[in-house]
Amino acid sequence: MKREKRFYFDVKWFLILAVAAFLLIFQVFPLVFLVIRTFFREGSFTLEGMRRIYTYSLNWTCLKNTLITASLSMVFGILIAFPLAFLVGRTNLYGKRIFRSMFVMTYMVPPYVGAIAWLRLLNPKVGVLNVFLKNLFGLSGMPFNIYSIPGLVWVLTTFYYPYAFITISRAMEKMDPSLEEASRISGASPLKTLFKVTIPLMLPSVVAAGLLVFVAAASCYGIPSIIGAPAKIYTVTTRIFDYVSVGSAEGLTDASALAVFLMVTALLALYAADFVTGKKDYITVSGKSVQPSTVDLGKWRVPLTILVILFTVIVIVIPFATILATSFTVNMGKSVFTPGNLTLKYWNTIFSRKSILKSTGNSLTYAVSSATLGMIVCVVMAYLLKRTNVKGRKIPDFLITLGSGTPSVVIALALIMTMSGRFGINIYNTAAIMIIAYMIKYMMMGMRTVTASLSQVSPSLEEAARVSGAGWLRGMKDVVLPLILPSVVAGWFLIFMPCFYELTMSILLYSDKTETLGVELYLYQTYHSQQTAAALAGGILIMVTLVNVLLSKLTKGKFSI
Amino acid sequence: MKRKTFLTAALAVGMVLEGICCTAVMADNSDVSGKVVIYTSMYEDVIDEMQETLEDVFPNVEIEFFQGGSGTIQSKIAAEMESGKLGCDLLMVAEPSYSLELKEKGILYPHEFADKDKLVFDYDEDGYWYPVRVCNMVLAYNPDMYEESEVPASMKDFAENPDMKGELSMSNPLTSGTAYSSVVGLLDKYGEDYFKALGKQDVAIESGSVALTKLETGECREIMVLEESVLMKRETEGSDLTVIYPEDGCIPVPSPVMIVDDKYSANANAETAAAVEEYFLSPEGQKQIVKGWMYAVRNDIEEYPYDAVPLDKLLENTIPVDWEKCYRQREEIRTMFQEYVTVPQE
């Protein structure tokens, strides 16, 4: 029975338009309002605000620092993540599954808490690791000084490389091995194959990963505020905080004028990424099905495993042990094992606070909502970008990147200004404003993973579903989504995690009913003690890890990070 | 929409409760009703305790706290002002220079406080703001690591003792109102040279809690910090960190309480807010403040914060702060601090 429809209602376009409208109202409008605001004073157009900010030499130093640290973090993040993703995804390295879970753990800890751990380990005066190394090798001075550009880059890199790792390893596992085999048969050595075939084929994912690390590092506040300040290294984000804290309308103007720099930087980075990738969207998951192959490491298997263990110990185990030790220590000046110095009271504090249950519930709800809604937006917009040739299909991608490039504090303030009734929408002091803030800030993480993954799936797979009689929605559900599912799950987690402990925006937007874990964390670290903050961060880490393990067990490894 | 329903529900419940428990203890306050939202930078522990007391004192008032650092709250308010309405009715935040700014902008609602002659700190003659608690800027060190004789005993020495270079930390005047007021006081007392000296010392400019951590681990030898944060650590954690009352004077920074005018407030409930303000200024309210490791503002309160010095003793040696100057010259002073202290010295 054939239907002849004169007015064909297309679900696909309806969804695309709905998502685009959502972005327009809740993301574009607040940010654009903020930017336009910097050009007006008392109702008339002026470049005075911009001039004041961009002619001040300290601000230029900050811009320079931001670009340097973000670029270096991106480079090192990729240099770390690519080999790890390859080893874990494509070789017979020992303990691959455990390493895979370990590598993303730095992402499960709020940057602020991680930075405090590194500060304790590597400060040039009494840094625990510094002292240990000094005694071990009989050095005359401390080997490391965390209060430096390299120190800042180190902490940023260790914190943000999981973005790159997750993005690249997803793509790596799905690559058609015949492409590599073809290279070997053509006479290329395994190493040459890696450089001539594997890496170029992975380019879209590598670029996506680099972009994520760059934007995240550039718009991060927690780490530079702790590691940078003692060395007088200021970044755009710490500078923005200075301006915001003035607490006046001019302060907001100055802050947003400076934020424009980060927005533009993020857009330029996206543009550069697009340019580098160019037409190199290789379809590595074609309609032809192949078995992924595993590279035999041979005699390198043991040494490489040891190397990876070493990396894990340095980047993950040591700082995490420090955080946990902190949470059990009464006096941080003494070892946790000094008699009377070991305590459970900080853990007791977080579990006995009556608001903790409510905050955890709120955070969970908001983070799950943001991640889920965010991924819907991402999948739909990635589809628009990769599967249609509408004019302006690239715009949503730019908008989503713009949001992530904007510092959290600026997003929160823009939302307060525009979403509290002045323009007919009032969601201030509700859960909605929190969820929207989180989405604006973190959606890019999902967008990049999904885009990279979707561009690897041959359109004919979806078309085959359509001619089989499946509508667009059904085809998405049965064919496209299952094929990009690993990336969707990864993207979901990449959004979920930072929302779960989000701090900067939450503290500005929460109300009596919408208090979150991030707010608790903020209060602990500001008013109470690092120990309680460490205990809370430890609790979050344990909880997320448990959920991850449980999910992995229940779905037989299908859904885990 | 949801929120509206909720509010209606809350109101309905409130009315029912009113009907049932109108014979509650504090009969004199039962005629005060409605909702009051308070923005404050006070400690959470203090607020938790206050909230319980307030429920007894104002059985018919729904009191909600929003809590954050002064900088956070001030920026939130600035953004709210853009939309024409604040999210609160009462403010207990920042320092008097901020009150001057809000008063000038016409945001505040005047209220005559009968006992204002008992206040030992500056207040607004027209009743737009009163001090409600005192945050005290002092020095602190860690006796587990250093002798008292090894660390500077005055604000001046803190900035000038060359042995201390690279081992000091202080709160950031660019993000904290109390820290800002303190450096204005120091600027008045010692002139620009004080800032220059701080710059030469390579003082780390960071948040108080990070500074305390560094003091505890021995990374810093001495820090300039709010007394309350040290006292809290001493009382709740049994910490040995010790306050030094600088020889050249500590810097008590009174924090104001202000009522938001009905035109701008969340619940247009200025009279109820005034009643709550009265409570905070009353001896009962002040005693609660003291429990939160801050000093009271009245001369008739004998209590003082945990193992600190009594208020009258404290006031014997202080560095005064010119609030007008804090407000009027904010831009210049901030910039000066940045250039001398925060920017890397060539």
Next chain:
Amino acid sequence: MSVITIDHVTKRFDDVVVIKDFTAEFLDGEFVTLLGPSGCGKTTMLRMIAGFEKPSEGTISIDGKTVSSKDVFTPPEDREIGMVFQSYAVWPHMNVFNNIAYPLKIRKIPKQEISERVSRILETVHLSQYEKRMPSELSGGQQQRVALGRALVAEPKVLLLDEPLSNLDAKLREQLRFDIKEIQERLKISIVYVTHDQSEAMTMSDRVFVINSGVIQQVGSPVEIYRNPVNPFVADFVGKINFLKGTSSNGRIVLDGMDDTLDYGGPLTGRVEVGIRPENIHIVRDGAHLSGRFVTEYYMGEENDCRIRAGSAVLRVTADAETFRSFGAEEQVGLRISDFLVFPEGSEDGRGNE
């Protein structure tokens, strides 16, 4: 009765015209091939029939219902067609059974019936023992059989095939070619087949549409277009051919750079282009139309491929096994032309694109 009607369809991507004023009728049970070089627009035409592209102008009807016109558009899923893609498009996350059963599941066919129909199709495409396998465990040929099965299972009236054999090796290609033809004859469905391979077109089709640069060059049975191509492009594309230039007058054609002439009874006069297929050139001792010198030869079994220089041109000549190796290099030979085609000079018809 026509199962697909394409009426004045034009397709533009931005300003580039990909299909220009295409009009055709495909009949019920007919095997139609769209043949042309890559980039000629044949795949775009197929995708417009499937509903993946909208025509810029014109209408398309399937089974009497308009599916694409100025104000009607039926999406692919409602067109009830089957399609096989060049890259198989077998879903890697479903096993063979589920791949093939998918169109039936979409149509909410009862479970029992699905399983029966899938079994039947599996037999048809010779995959009966593979139903539990995942696609990655199958060879390319087997995967393409899965795709074929999936396209056939819902018993569509029309099956669209987009270069389905081009990813397979020669032996499999031949095998699958006959399988497809056999299935089509047994199920009596209409097939629209897109390829650039003339031998596929020739062996399978009832009718061939030769397309170049978005324009239909010629429509006809394989024999017609081989024997009577309308222009040098078609002549060249559907088989091997030698082109020589010459002048026609008074029933004779004088070939450029040669002393020899050909008798010609056709209507064309003046400058012409003469096309001679290799099998129509015979090496003879007597009665030659042309003379040439032997250059080289390639052994291919039954028939062999020789190169003979005549004047300034080098001609491809098909020689039988006997003739093979009977000549030495530069030896003088006589050539008899048994049949040839004549086109007016300059009637290139898009051959320049090649």
